[in-house]
């Protein structure tokens with residue numbers, strides 16, 4: 001019998017990740033935050049999010065948060081656990097005013113532009129995680145978090161359901 005190695009087609013699952021209200025819950029600011037804690041993710045939220053990534057090895061993370069306008073991209077992956085960092089692959093582009101059709105669903109437009117720039121089909125498997133789902137069109141795949149609590153067990157469940165449906 002001859003065994004032929006078939007190429008393994010790995011389907012990429014894209015997660016477009018917001019940070020404030022997701023990995024940095026608003027409750028963090030109920031008490032004074034020392035400056036060195038500013039750029040730290042909430043341990044519980046991060047753990048819930050990273051555990052989903054550990055179950056879905058094909059998932060890659062693209063930062064869609066306004067953090068990408070404030071910090072250079074390189075400072076963001078080190079805020080994740082060592083085994084996850086390589087999965088944080090980029091950030092959505094900032095759209096130039098001339099190509100913004102309208103300011104509605106701006107993050108949704110930025111996601112589509114990211115996929116285009118990375119030669120990915122418009123029907124790529126993607127899901128966004130954001131505390132403001134209104135950044136996306138109503139039918140878009142979005143895991144909406146409660147900004148005060150951030151990414152929790154329920155968010156993890158919903159995100160896993162989306163990713164599971166891509167398999």
Ligand SMILES: [Mg+2]
Pocket residue numbers: 018019020021022130131132
């Ligand atoms: Mg947010």
